[in-house]
Amino acid sequence: MISVEGILFAAALFCCALATAGYLISLLVRRVALAKISTWILAAGFMLLTLNLLVAAVHWTGWSSFGSRHFLSIYAWVIAGIYLGLQLKTKTRLLGAFIAPFILLFLIAAAGQGADRNLVPSQWQGGLTTLHLVLAIAGEALFVLASAAGAMLLIQNNLLKNKKPGPLGRLLPSLGDLDQINHFGLLWGFPLLTLGMIGGAVYAAFVWGGSWPADPKVVWSFAVWVFYGFLLHQRLAIGWKGSRMAVLSCLGLIVFLLSALGIRFCLATVHNFI
Amino acid sequence: MIGLVGLNHKTSPLAVRERLFAGCQEQMNLLGELKAIDGVMEILHLSTCNRVELVASLEDAPQALIALESFLARYGGLTDEEAKACLYFYRDREAIRHLFRVTSSLDSLVMGEAQILGQVKDAYRQALAQNATGVVLNRLMHRAFRAAKRVRTETGIAANPVSVSFAAVELAKKIFGTLAGRKILIIGAGEMAELTCTHLVGNGAEDITVVNRSPAQARLLAEKFHGAARGLDELDEVLCDVDIVISSTGAPTYVVTGEMVRRCLRKRKNRLLFLVDIAVPRDIDPAADDLENVYLYNIDHLQDIVDENIKNRRREAMKAEAIIEEEVANYINWLKELEAVPTIVSLRSKAESIVRAEMEKASSWMQSLENADREKVEALVHSIVNKVLHAPVAVMKEESAEFASQDIVAAARQLFRLDD
Structure with a gap:
């Protein structure tokens, strides 16, 4: 069954994958502009992931609904949040090329987990x-x-x-x-x-x-x-x-x-x- | 057509440029005199230390160009030989391309420098203020600025420093991030050290200390930067405190030894230290570079970076030339149409007014027709007029694409009595 939560998660995963690719390409072709765009895409992914987690929180039915997917998503969410927060203060867009793969890794790991498993x-x-x-x-x-x-x-x-x-x-x-x-x-x-x-x-x-x-x-x-x-x-x-x-x-x-x-x-x- | 006459650093020695620059400078109403020349419709005068150029929209091209040339020769006091050797002429496409290249700094002594754009803008502002420009030059200048902006943003031509002192500043930024509040130590009193220090201060560094064998000279330089002068014997102590060291003494041996740097690192709590050694023979022991958090660059390292950047600029210039070609083509398309367009418009409107007048006359008998029939007659009349006009309009457009529409356009105006 396709749920709102699932769609939000998939969209967040897609944004993050896109941002990761953008960051890595920007490192390869040596253009900061691409890294800037990737930062915005990552920010969009972060918002989607936030919504996803909010939806999960609304549907919270006690600890039994907290699965591995949530655990790993929160991981990715925290890293992305800290990185994006840092972008407001310093101009180190290229740091994304090193951080985004981690976020993506956690999200992919999360995607591989059923949302229903009792953690x-x-x-x-x-x-x-x-x-x-x-x-x-x-x-x-x-x-x-x-x-x-x-x-x-x-x-x-x-x-x-x-x-x-x-x-x-x-x-x-x-x-x-x-x-x-x-x-x-x-x-x-x-x-x-x-x-x-x-x-x-x-x-x-x-x-x-x-x-x-x-x-x-x-x-x-x-x-x-x-x-x-x-x-x-x-x-x-x-x-x-x-x-x-x-x-x-x-x-x-x-x-x-x-x-x-x-x-x-x-x-x-x-x-x-x- | 568009014409350009001038000389620059490549075609003329400094003495000639000086004379011309001064001659034009003295003349109060230069643009007024230029405008008064027969065949000159619009004019702009650009004068910098590396070039003097006149850009004009001309009616009678060959005559007017010669007049502009003799104008420059007169004001610069150039002999015939000098004028022949130094002055260049460009027409139409070449003139437009040259102006775009100049504005984009591709024709500058230091390719990619930022000053020229401002100078061209000033020249244009002056011409605007004196009403010396019109439709053709206004558009030309805006296109030139656009080309320059594209070259700056789409290529890396102005990205990397091409002087040793700026290269040092770039490195300092790559090491420290911001230079605000950084402390600088100058050892010796070389001109290059002073220049580098000026750039660093321009980027936010403050708190300058000068160490020199001669206390008087140290004080002299320190005063310039509102800094402090210290003796050579205090070097050890000062070294512990600063972030950037620029050394350029005439000393035959190392002034800053590896051991000195190593000793101060502990007291510095491993804060980053950027050492710039622009002296020959070297002032700073290369062994210092092996230490952690110490970055030592000597004059050869900096020169290598500059050479690499110059090579890069040349590569980027190729991209810039492509952008220029594109912008030149855009402008020429517009210019070409400009020649034929007013005539085509008035031809069409004349035909339109004839049709309207004839329809008016026929309205009395056409009233007896059915509505549908009346519309058919109107459509027929319009169709005939359009078919008749199609060939002359097409020919004028074709010819204008080759910059050769002037005669045809004149003929059309006469044949259809458009100027009556």
């Missing part, structure tokens, strides 16, 4: 779970942003160090701007993730008692959290900046993604969402 078992549903989910998603989305900016910074740094700024260098944002985005992502992503994890931990302590830390997702998330905490510390206290931070952020994201996928497909976990 959170009924005995775990509650306020703390919601808090845990929302904050963890927002925190991780900000890390994705920090890493995308880091990846661009590495390219720009490489061009400038090799004395070949060229057309690509002209197209990419400045080192200063990229470093600031990386800083912003870490600075806000870390506390959000921290709060999200505390929410999860407090809840788990109540429900499960002693056995929860053995869950592989928890162990890996804790490792990722420690890593990002280390990064933030080096940045704020020691003053690490630029390419070194960029390399580490990218590494962090790769480890995070690999661990998420590895846990999903190889190990048994209670965080069996996607």
Whole structure:
């Protein structure tokens, strides 16, 4: 059955795919104008996704209606929202070429999921779970942003160090701007993730008692959290900046993604969402 | 027709351009005198340090062009040989193309520079103010501005800097993003360093410090930028504080060593540092470039970027030429039609008025006809008139496409007594 929600989701997915293609082509042909158009298309996709989520919220019939599709959609929605919000402040349109593929990836993953699957078992549903989910998603989305900016910074740094700024260098944002985005992502992503994890931990302590830390997702998330905490510390206290931070952020994201996928497909976990 | 007479930096030495520039400058009522020349209908006078040109809509082309040439020769005090060697003439398509290329900065000394468009606009404004232009030149100038705008936006001809100092500013922007509030250190007192610093300040940088072996010279330069002068012995300390360093001393050894930069990095908390070394022999140890968050560019690096940009501009110029051709063709189409169109319009309206008058006369007996029959008669009359006019109108249009409609148009006006 075709629902309003389904149509909105499909339209959002289409816009996002179009914007991603636009961003990548703009990088290839080195025209900022195309990236600007893509930003507008992405904004349209974001609005559609917002409507889609609103429709889902209106049809909310308790936790049993919250499926994997929603979970992944919210992921994509948060990343897109942060990126677009940033576009209002800085002129770093090309960042979209690095962010949009992530958003698209989450949406495609969401599309592959039935909207009806019950994500959170009924005995775990509650306020703390919601808090845990929302904050963890927002925190991780900000890390994705920090890493995308880091990846661009590495390219720009490489061009400038090799004395070949060229057309690509002209197209990419400045080192200063990229470093600031990386800083912003870490600075806000870390506390959000921290709060999200505390929410999860407090809840788990109540429900499960002693056995929860053995869950592989928890162990890996804790490792990722420690890593990002280390990064933030080096940045704020020691003053690490630029390419070194960029390399580490990218590494962090790769480890995070690999661990998420590895846990999903190889190990048994209670965080069996996607 | 449209004619253009003038000289530019390619055809004439500076001394000749100077004389002509001054001669035209002294003349208060230049456009008035030019308009008074026989055969000149509309005129525009463009005068910059690299060119003096007259663009005109002419009635009697060869005569008027010669008159314009001798006018320029007189005002510039050019000898016959000089006039012959320096002045160029263009007519119609060539004249239009030349003007469009000039306005789009394809004919400039530094291709893609932005000044020329403003200068042409000023020249046009002056001509407008003195009523020296009309339908033909007004449209021509608007089309020239349009072509220039298209060239600027659709090609990358003006995109990248082609001077060393601007290249340094572009790099600074790529490193820091905004230059607002950035601190600059100038070591030495080279002219190029000063120029680069001026551009940086123009882009928002402030807080300039000058370090020089001679304190007096340091103070002199610092005053220019409302900055501070420091001694060479304080270099270590200053280096910790600034964002951009421009060095151009005559020192035989490195003034800024790799070790100095490395030492200050920690105190800087790894803030980005952009080092511009435009001295020969070099002032800044190349080892500094191996450090993280330090970007060192010497004069060769900057020159390479400039060379690359010049090459790019030449490539973009090819695209620009295509745009110019397109715009020239557009304008010529309009111009061609302009020659024949008024005659075609008056021919048609004359025929129309004859038909109306004859119908009026016939209205008394036509009243006896049925309505339908009367309409048929009217349709028949219109059809005959149209068929008769079709051939002359078509011929005038065809000839105008070849810029050769003048005689035919004159003949048509005479044959049909359109001017009575």
